[in-house]
Amino acid sequence: MAASTHTPSTSAPATISLKIEFGGGLELLFGGARSHQVRIPAFVPLNNSTASASPAVIASFSSTTETPTSPTTLAASTTPTSPTTPITPATLVDTISGSRLKDHDGDKRTKAADVEYLIHYMRDWMLTERPELFMEAGTVRPGILVLINDTDWELEGEGECALKDGDEIVFISTLHGG
Amino acid sequence: MAPRPCALCQKAKAMVKRPKTGQQICRDCFFYVFETEVHNTIIQSKLFSPGDRVAIGASGGKDSTVLAYVMKTLNERYQYGLELFLLSIDEGITGYRDDSLETVKRNQQQYDMPLKILSYNELYGWTMDAIVSQVGRKNNCTFCGVFRRQALDRGAAMLNVDHIVTGHNADDIAETVLMNIMRGDIARLGRCTSICTQGEDTICRSKPFKYAYEKEIVMYAYFKKLDYFSTECIYSPDAYRGHARAFLKDLEAARPSAIIDIIHSGEAFEIKEEIKATQKVQQTCQRCGYMSSNALCKACTLLEGLERGMANSGITDRVRKKMEAEGPAPENLRNIPFFTQASGSPAIAVSVALDAT
Numbered sequence A: 001m002a003a004s005t006h007t008p009s010t011s012a013p014a015t016i017s018l019k020i021e022f023g024g025g026l027e028l029l030f031g032g033a034r035s036h037q038v039r040i041p042a043f044v045p046l047n048n049s050t051a052s053a054s055p056a057v058i059a060s061f062s063s064t065t066e067t068p069t070s071p072t073t074l075a076a077s078t079t080p081t082s083p084t085t086p087i088t089p090a091t092l093v094d095t096i097s098g099s100r101l102k103d104h105d106g107d108k109r110t111k112a113a114d115v116e117y118l119i120h121y122m123r124d125w126m127l128t129e130r131p132e133l134f135m136e137a138g139t140v141r142p143g144i145l146v147l148i149n150d151t152d153w154e155l156e157g158e159g160e161c162a163l164k165d166g167d168e169i170v171f172i173s174t175l176h177g178g
Numbered sequence B: 001m002a003p004r005p006c007a008l009c010q011k012a013k014a015m016v017k018r019p020k021t022g023q024q025i026c027r028d029c030f031f032y033v034f035e036t037e038v039h040n041t042i043i044q045s046k047l048f049s050p051g052d053r054v055a056i057g058a059s060g061g062k063d064s065t066v067l068a069y070v071m072k073t074l075n076e077r078y079q080y081g082l083e084l085f086l087l088s089i090d091e092g093i094t095g096y097r098d099d100s101l102e103t104v105k106r107n108q109q110q111y112d113m114p115l116k117i118l119s120y121n122e123l124y125g126w127t128m129d130a131i132v133s134q135v136g137r138k139n140n141c142t143f144c145g146v147f148r149r150q151a152l153d154r155g156a157a158m159l160n161v162d163h164i165v166t167g168h169n170a171d172d173i174a175e176t177v178l179m180n181i182m183r184g185d186i187a188r189l190g191r192c193t194s195i196c197t198q199g200e201d202t203i204c205r206s207k208p209f210k211y212a213y214e215k216e217i218v219m220y221a222y223f224k225k226l227d228y229f230s231t232e233c234i235y236s237p238d239a240y241r242g243h244a245r246a247f248l249k250d251l252e253a254a255r256p257s258a259i260i261d262i263i264h265s266g267e268a269f270e271i272k273e274e275i276k277a278t279q280k281v282q283q284t285c286q287r288c289g290y291m292s293s294n295a296l297c298k299a300c301t302l303l304e305g306l307e308r309g310m311a312n313s314g315i316t317d318r319v320r321k322k323m324e325a326e327g328p329a330p331e332n333l334r335n336i337p338f339f340t341q342a343s344g345s346p347a348i349a350v351s352v353a354l355d356a357t
């Protein structure tokens, strides 16, 4: 799926397309869909604020083989929804520093999109219930395994792993029954 | 980040970081070390003898699915000479157990093992759905735990097996150690860490995954694309265990060896003789023949409470006293079929094992 859908453009902000898969029951926090295709900016705020990102879940599938049934949001939607509509309340707290995030317009520093940003993005724009079961202290909750292109994220720098177009990220809960 | 080579073969790309050792290894080496460690556990603990009939307690979840796969693999690779069966208990929970049993039925095909399903309804005349509708969601885990334990033993007796293996992993055992310490249940500490438990007249139960980390079991299932079911039981999950689990995961995040350390500390507790003496002597239940520390086993007590509509008032001791106060059990009370233990001679035809449904 490499660069086929990615049209190089100098005017529009560059985005990357990612495939997200859930396992071990974690999909239940994300509307029950096991497979999601999302598009996020290639460069993102250093403080992981997702306020300026528009929800760009291209499609969600309940299984990897299924055809898309109900795309939650269309890609490149013309009118970005207000960032305060999903779960995340207006009181965003930077869980790493513990301080309140500055207004996203105030801090213009950016970084290449990484897994840490993706986790914040997923919480703010994709999660449908109980964010505390997904995220804790700025990262995924202990007991959730993350694989980046089938490699244990502990070998890829965890949250600091930079993402590129076409990457596949798998989140598996180990906390559900044996 | 530049791909690192595997610490074992030095060739392939490392894909897993082992929680126990921090070693970074490739997929094939991971399969090999995971399977070999389980094999070493089996050999060092002398779990089986050639010709043993072994039932794998199968729930359709990750642990028992991986256990069935690994037991089959090791039995063939090292010629253990075991006859393997899948044994599932159907608690009768609509939307949960019925779905996970579908997974077990697929495992039966995939692993080519005979499957026996024993239901609460068949054994006790009550499904968990019916129990919950009478007792509510607060105490239902007590019923389920007592009924499951006896059902597994009885299913194993029907299969005439020598041994039941369950998918309890290192995380589960560490969690149980923590819970027993927090409850002050020192008598149970020793038993919960032992790899194999055998009651007076029960079939041996053991845990070949005693030293296998949950992370590795889940990684193994993921890389092998094993078919497992993962949904929490719809009835009130054990909240106490849930907290112990979250605590353990936090400890593990800070220090991965915490899980093995806790198991070792559980093993290190020695039970003094006087404490052992206060543990009750095993006898058999006068109503159903199952082993029991009282005249009536826990399952019969709970069942009588259900049948007499008194299960709400509490659990076991209190219920028993109340029922005794109200006079003897009515004649028409539903009973659990009398338990006859497997004693060398197959009491029940082996063909029940080939439950093809």
Ligand SMILES: [Zn+2]
Residues within 6 Å of the ligand: B006, B007, B008, B009, B010, B011, B012, B025, B026, B027, B028, B029, B030
């Ligand atoms: Zn290797």
Ligand SMILES: [Zn+2]
Residues within 6 Å of the ligand: B285, B286, B287, B288, B289, B290, B296, B297, B298, B299, B300, B301, B336
């Ligand atoms: Zn009994």
